[in-house]
Amino acid sequence: MPRLPTSLLRKARAIDPLLPRLLGVCRELRAAQNELRWLREYADKIARGRSGKAHRTLLRGMVENRASGKPLQYIVGTEYFGDLEIKCRPGVLIPRQETAASVTHLTHLLRSAQGLPDELRVLDLCTGTGCIPLLFKHEFSDAPHPVRLRLLGIDLSQEALDLAKQNLERLQEPDVDDESSVINFLQADVLKESWDEQTVERPCIQAALNFSRQPQFWDVLISNPPYISPSGYWTTTTRSVRGFEPKLALVPPASEGATDTDQGDTFYPRLLTIASECEAKIILLEVADMKQALRVANLARRLNTCTGIEIWRDQPDQKSGTEHQDGFPVIGTGNARSVLCWRGPGAAWLGKEDELNVMGAATDMPLSLQPQFTYPFVESSEDSRSSYLEDRTMHNHRPRGAYKLFEAGRQLVSQDSKKK
Numbered sequence: 001m002p003r004l005p006t007s008l009l010r011k012a013r014a015i016d017p018l019l020p021r022l023l024g025v026c027r028e029l030r031a032a033q034n035e036l037r038w039l040r041e042y043a044d045k046i047a048r049g050r051s052g053k054a055h056r057t058l059l060r061g062m063v064e065n066r067a068s069g070k071p072l073q074y075i076v077g078t079e080y081f082g083d084l085e086i087k088c089r090p091g092v093l094i095p096r097q098e099t100a101a102s103v104t105h106l107t108h109l110l111r112s113a114q115g116l117p118d119e120l121r122v123l124d125l126c127t128g129t130g131c132i133p134l135l136f137k138h139e140f141s142d143a144p145h146p147v148r149l150r151l152l153g154i155d156l157s158q159e160a161l162d163l164a165k166q167n168l169e170r171l172q173e174p175d176v177d178d179e180s181s182v183i184n185f186l187q188a189d190v191l192k193e194s195w196d197e198q199t200v201e202r203p204c205i206q207a208a209l210n211f212s213r214q215p216q217f218w219d220v221l222i223s224n225p226p227y228i229s230p231s232g233y234w235t236t237t238t239r240s241v242r243g244f245e246p247k248l249a250l251v252p253p254a255s256e257g258a259t260d261t262d263q264g265d266t267f268y269p270r271l272l273t274i275a276s277e278c279e280a281k282i283i284l285l286e287v288a289d290m291k292q293a294l295r296v297a298n299l300a301r302r303l304n305t306c307t308g309i310e311i312w313r314d315q316p317d318q319k320s321g322t323e324h325q326d327g328f329p330v331i332g333t334g335n336a337r338s339v340l341c342w343r344g345p346g347a348a349w350l351g352k353e354d355e356l357n358v359m360g361a362a363t364d365m366p367l368s369l370q371p372q373f374t375y376p377f378v379e380s381s382e383d384s385r386s387s388y389l390e391d392r393t394m395h396n397h398r399p400r401g402a403y404k405l406f407e408a409g410r411q412l413v414s415q416d417s418k419k420k
């Protein structure tokens with residue numbers, strides 16, 4: 001990192017003796033001034049009623065902490081995520097603006113959708129501070145038609161879940177909150193595939209849903225999972241991220257024989273499988289960059305369970321020219337940030353019924369052959385423990401007619417397109 005010119009340090013000191021300490025981490029005078037202002041405001045707030053000396057000591061301590069690379073959000077204890085001020089604490093990843101932009105864009109598409117179910121169910125895997133379900137709910141609070149939401153955030157980290165619950169409590173909006181929406185947070189290991197692999201501290205999703213009497217079927221699945229490869233951890237993250245943010249939230253675990261890239265992509269096959277099992281009609285997965293976006297989009301295409309896939313950039317709401325990569329539409333401006341997949345009624349909810357599907361054929365499959373996603377026969381029952389096996393058995397054996405029709409329809413469409 002290049003050293004700072006003495007003239008800049010002198011200029012900073014002339015403005016405020018504390019500024020040069022912040023210049024090291026902020027690198028620019030304006031950024032350092034902003035941070036000093038925020039730290040001072042925070043010190044004012046917590047030192048209220050204490051002596052001037054106590055206030056100065058407190059502020060100097062905060063500036064030193066920040067100068068050591070500690071993220072500002074961990075010092076002042078919050079970060080904005082969309083319009084929400086989310087509580088942050090070391091041990092839990094700080095929410096990022098790009099994640100908020102994708103979630104906000106998705107909610108804006110859905111808020112005005114026709115034909116949403118009476119209760120829209122949203123599953124957020126790897127929830128961290130709980131910022132995604134909280135923002136989703138907030139964005140729906142003034143939707144044109146009232147929609148009942150059921151939101152569930154899942155994370156492996158107990159520290160994250162404790163913070164998510166505090167955020168939920170803190171952000172309850174008494175005049176908006178009524179019985180019509182519910183948010184819960186649960187502990188589970190997204191990577192555990194079955195009942196046999198799980199441990200008490202790391203239940204698999206199915207078991208966690210069952211034990212807590214949550215539904216097995218969800219409409220929207222969102223996830224910002226750990227997605228940085230071991231080499232990317234050293235080359236793409238800042239010293240401050242590596243020094244202070246939890247590695248569990250950033251780098252997926254190593255597994256035997258996996259390459260560096262495979263390790264970075266660890267969560268996506270599992271997330272797409274869960275999406276299929278819980279019959280999600282819309283799936284939004286955050287990624288690191290265009291290369292990873294294309295790997296995830298191609299994986300979703302190969303799995304053949306979605307009718308549409310597109311890639312969103314950091315600002316998906318901003319208009320850009322028509323762009324395609326590997327045949328996938330790319331939406332918005334900035335870096336590639338997420339992959340959106342849909343199927344069944346998800347297409348109509350997103351206003352995408354008329355678009356080409358991922359098979360490259362128009363989605364004018366006869367209605368009778370389109371997937372009819374309905375809610376399950378089995379929800380959580382009185383005794384969720386004993387219902388687990390029963391539920392699973394029924395899940396495996398229940399008529400998968402919708403999927404069969406869906407597959408039949410696909411084959412027809414592809415035969416048709418071959419004939420042409």
Ligand SMILES: C[S@@+](CC[C@H](N)C(=O)[O-])C[C@H]1O[C@@H](n2cnc3c(N)ncnc32)[C@H](O)[C@@H]1O
Nearest residue numbers: 095126127128155156157189190224225226249
């Ligand atoms: C990139 S962070 C995302 C946090 C939050 N959704 C956000 O956007 O700010 C990933 C989260 O995944 C959690 N996590 C890591 N491994 C997990 C696993 N195997 N199962 C469930 N959650 C996991 C971490 O604890 C962390 O909170």
